[in-house]
Amino acid sequence: MLPHSLALIAILAGPTEPVSAPIANIQYDITFNRETAARRRLAVEMRFDVTGKGDVILSLPAWTPGAYEMTWFARWVSDFQATAGDTPLRWDKLDYDTWRIRPAGAKQVKVSFQFQADSLDNAMAWTASDFAFFNGTNVLLYPEGRNLDFGAMVRVNTERDWKVATGMHGSVESGYREKNFHDLVDMPFFVGQFDYDSMSVDGLNVRLATYPADKLAGPTRANFWSQYRRLFAPQAAVFGETPYDSYTTLIVFSDSYGGGSALEHQNSHLGIYTAQGIGQDWIASVTSHEMFHAFNVKRMRPAEMVPYRYDDPQPTPWLWVSEGITDYYADIAMVRGGVIDSAGFLQSVSQNMQNVEQTPPVAL
Ligand SMILES: [Zn+2]
Structure with missing residues (x-):
C-alpha cells in the first residue's frame, strides 16, 4: 500500500498513456482496383522499421479536423494483420482504435487491413464500382505517444487506366510524400474514373x-x-x-x-x-x-x-x-x-x- 501522499500523486497523474516503440521509414500503400471496388474496400498496408525496444502501438484517428464529430474510423477496419517477413506477429487492441503489436525482435514490420469504404461523407471513405475517395484520417495509422512530425510515403496502387487526384505532393508513379502526419491526413484522394x-x-x-x-x-x-x-x-x-x-x-x-x-x-x-x-x-x-x-x-x-x-x-x-x-x-x-x-x-x-x-x- 502506498503512503497517502504518494497515492494522491498517483491519482492526480492518472493512467499513463501508452508510448510506442520508435518507428521510421514509414510507407503506406493503399490499393483500390476493380476487385476491391466490388467489395467496397480499400486494402491498406503500412511498412516501417522498428528502431527501438518495446511494443509498437499504432492508432487510427477518431476524427477528421473540420468535421467536428468523433467517428472512430477503426470501426471500418477488418482483417488486421501484422507480419515480419513471412512470420505473423502477435497483436491485441488497447482501446477502440489502438493496436499493440509485439515485434519480437523484428526490425521491419508490415501491418495490413481492409477498410470498408461505404460512407458518403466527406470526412470518410466511399466507393463505387469505378471510383473511391478517402481521407488519410480513415486509413493512416500513427505511433502512439510519439511526435507526429514524421514524414512518410503514400503509394496508391490502382488500375492502369484509372486516375488519382490529391493535393499531396508526388505522383502515382513516384509515390506521394509529406513531411508530417498532420499534412499526410489533410490531403484526401480521388482514385478511379472521373x-x-x-x-x-x-x-x-x-x-x-x-x-x-x-x-x-x-x-x-x-x-x-x-x-x-x-x-x-x-x-x-x-x-x-x-x-x-x-x-x-x-x-x-x-x-x-x-x-x-x-x-x-x-x-x-x-x-x-x-x-x-x-x-x-x-x-x-x-x-x-x-x-x-x-x-x-x-x-x-x-x-x-x-x-x-x-x-x-x-x-x-x-x-x-x-x-x-x-x-x-x-x-x-x-x-x-x-x-x-x-x-x-x-x-x-x-x-x-x-x-x-x-x-x-x-x-x-
Ligand atoms: Zn466552413
Whole structure:
C-alpha cells in the first residue's frame, strides 16, 4: 500500500498513456482496383522499421479536423494483420482504435487491413464500382505517444487506366510524400474514373476533379471553371499571400445526396453535392468558402486546435470566427472576382442571416 501522499500523486497523474516503440521509414500503400471496388474496400498496408525496444502501438484517428464529430474510423477496419517477413506477429487492441503489436525482435514490420469504404461523407471513405475517395484520417495509422512530425510515403496502387487526384505532393508513379502526419491526413484522394483537368491561375497550379465522369461537362464545366479561377486573386489579396503551392477541388455529385456539404483542407477540399446543384451559383459560393478556409482555420486557427490531436475532441469557442468570417469573405471574393454582383452578395448575406436566425441555438 502506498503512503497517502504518494497515492494522491498517483491519482492526480492518472493512467499513463501508452508510448510506442520508435518507428521510421514509414510507407503506406493503399490499393483500390476493380476487385476491391466490388467489395467496397480499400486494402491498406503500412511498412516501417522498428528502431527501438518495446511494443509498437499504432492508432487510427477518431476524427477528421473540420468535421467536428468523433467517428472512430477503426470501426471500418477488418482483417488486421501484422507480419515480419513471412512470420505473423502477435497483436491485441488497447482501446477502440489502438493496436499493440509485439515485434519480437523484428526490425521491419508490415501491418495490413481492409477498410470498408461505404460512407458518403466527406470526412470518410466511399466507393463505387469505378471510383473511391478517402481521407488519410480513415486509413493512416500513427505511433502512439510519439511526435507526429514524421514524414512518410503514400503509394496508391490502382488500375492502369484509372486516375488519382490529391493535393499531396508526388505522383502515382513516384509515390506521394509529406513531411508530417498532420499534412499526410489533410490531403484526401480521388482514385478511379472521373473528370480531371487543371489550369494555371496567377502561376498557381489549380485542379478540378469531379465524379461521376461527364456529370460536370461541356458549358457547365466551363462556367464553373470561370467562377472558380476568379476566386483566387481576391482571396489572396485579403492576406497578401497564399498558404498553398497548388489547389485541388474534389467534387462528388450524387442524385441521392440532399443539398451539399464540403470539407476544407490546407490545399484542397472535398465537396459532395446533389446533382441538381450543377449550374447553380451556390456551388461556387461553397467552393469559395472551403478555399478561404485554407487561410482561416487551416493556416490560422483556434489555439485549442494547435497542434491537432486525433484521438480526442478539441472543443473551442472560436468556431464563429473560423466559420462566420470565412463565410463572409467567401461571398466578398465572389463579388470582387466578378462571379456575382453586389445585389447577389446582399441576397446571399441576407439568406445566411436568415438561416442563422432560424436555427435554434445548441450547446456543443
Ligand atoms: Zn466552413
